[in-house]
Amino acid sequence: IEDGVYTRLTEPQRPLAAFTPERALLVSSLSKTVAPGLRYGMVLCPPRLAERARAAQHALAQGLPAITIAMGTHLLRSGEAARLAGLQQKECRARNALARETLGAYLTRPHPDSPHLWIELPEPWQREGHAYAFVEAARERGVALAADADFAIAAPPPRAHIRLALGAPESRALLEEGLARIKTLLEDGPLARRDLT
Structure with a gap:
């Protein structure tokens, strides 16, 4: 299949x-x-x-x-389906380029046509359970992400990852804002969560 x-x-x-x-x-x-x-x-x-x-x-x-x-x-x-898919592909590539520009070092094998990207969490986000903590910290900042375990059939991969859906934000400007928040969280680490309380 x-x-x-x-x-x-x-x-x-x-x-x-x-x-x-x-x-x-x-x-x-x-x-x-x-x-x-x-x-x-x-x-x-x-x-x-x-x-x-x-x-x-x-x-x-x-x-x-x-x-x-x-x-x-x-x-x-x-032929309208092909035309609409072409527009989607163009938008997907533009959003993908924005993500690679902002988060390049953190991305795992990004494909320019992919509507989703995987972010490898750096230390100290690699501790067990921290992928969900990262997702929660991002949510507190207005960014929706998903942890790798949500997509795992068996055990999650040895290194924690987060899945980013590039098409979810309504505009490229909102995507850029979300990417900047993700980058800050990646760089600041788990201690940044305490800044919210």
Whole structure:
């Protein structure tokens, strides 16, 4: 099963499913790259799995309203989905560049097309439980982040990380403000939390 939800934000490349079409399923959506409120998912699968995929998709979506299906289909067929995804990609790259400029040394393998970045916490934020303390300290400063453990299937990685969603702020100016607050918190360490009380 290949997750293609964000592929519209990257340079075109062949999906892994193209190399094993008889065994692979490619799952995608318009909600992450075209229109956040448009819950329109797609599954590309081998013909032998088509009926099972259709049944699973119907069960998960509880049958999409006809207007949603019509909107999604129109966006795809008219080329508007590609145009909107291109605008998203351009904005994502600009925001990514702002984040790399402000937090470059703290970022873990940033990809210029990624709408999310991982920040490796420096010492002394590396102590157990401090990732959540960092998230809380950022929240107290008006910045929403997520700890790596929230995304871990098993144990979190040996070094604590924080996930930053670049698309959440309404504007680049708000993103810059949030990035500056994050950088200050990274540099000041856990003792900076005491300044708030």
